[in-house]
Each structure stands twice: as C-alpha cells, then as structure tokens.
Amino acid sequence: MSDNDSRPEDEADVLLQTKPKTKRPPMYKVMLLNDDYTPMEFVITILERFFQIGHSQATEIMLTVHKKGLAVVGVFHHEIAETKVTQVMTFARKHQHPLQCVMEKE
Template sequence: MTYHGDNAEQKGSGKQIMSDQDNDGGGLPNTGIVTKTRPKTKKPSMYKVLLLNDDYTPMEFVVHVLERFFEKGREEATAIMLQVHRKGVGICGVFTYEIAETKVNQVMDLARQNQHPLQCTLEKE
C-alpha cells in the first residue's frame, strides 16, 4: 500500500484515509463548539379555586372540605370559611388548571354526596 499526502487513497481498495490534520495544514483537528438552544418554557397559567357562599351548607362541612382537599389546618380552614360566609367567596388555593379542575370536581362530588348545595369554581389568576 502506498500513501500520498494527508488524504491518501489506498491503492486497489478505493478507500480514502483521512489524516488528523485539518485542511489548512495547521496540524490541529477540526474543532467547533456545538451549542444546544433550549426553547424558553412558558410557565403554566394558574387558577384560583373559589368556594361560594350559600345559605344551606353547614360551616363545619366547609371547614372539612378545606382541610381534606386543600390541606388547610383547622385555623386557616376556619378563616377561609368565615370569609366565604361574610364576603360570599373565598380562595381555597391557586393551582395549575388540571389540579384546580380536579379539586373543584372533588369538592362538588363530596357536596352532592352529602346533599349540600356548596358551589366551587375556578378562575384564571
């Protein structure tokens, strides 16, 4: 086999053999920086879960709902329940859409099972 220059062809094989040198003869391999660009991720929209006042749902049931589905302590749950009672609406928490929707459905299902007219909704923040 005979080699001629940096880019030689093996006689009879048709294979080209490449050298480690770059094309300008500087002796260094071709190097470059590969960068990955990450698309900017958008934060998900957040939704408030609201309880609405009515004249029939017992206050203790509202406190129970806040403790069970929104992980509120007794004191915080009572404060939110009183806000619902006095102002007509109270914020249970702020969540992504899927979580807020699930919590609204859980509250509404439990209220219906207990024959309470409690209303729970979500609102984009």
C-alpha cells in the same frame, strides 16, 4: 487541520445560542362560594379534607367565604384545579349541600 476549517467557530456559535424559553402552564384559582344553606362546619371539613388546610386556617377561610361571598382556597395547574373542584362538588352533593366550588384562570 487547515486554516479554512470553520468548525470551531460554528461550534462556538451553537454553544452561545440560547434555548427558547418554554412558557409555564397557566395556574387556576379554586374558589368556594357562599350560600345560605351549607353549614360552616361542612365547609371547614372540605378545606381540611381536600385542600390539606389546618383547622384554624380553614376556619378563617370559611369566615371569609361567609362574609365576603367567596374565597380563594388554592392555586393549581389546570388538571389539579379541575380535580379539586370535582371532588368538592361531588362531596357536597353526596351530603346534600348546595356548596359551589369554581375555578378561574389566574
């Protein structure tokens, strides 16, 4: 090996370089909106069935929707949030309820 061999120094530089950080994908809030027609028990059923929320917590969230007009029921990656919104809206329409479920970027 000669004194001009710069290979170990180059390797050290490569090892010290940091990898570019990748951004985390944006998260989306899924929210239920209040209306005057959807029964409270139906909202509880939605929360238990599509968001795996226990009965007591589902009742609390339903009351928040009822009193405040809306409540965040979960925060998910885009595709999951979109799926949850579609599932809830389809289920509500199937049961002839005007319940609204929306998502917005966090």
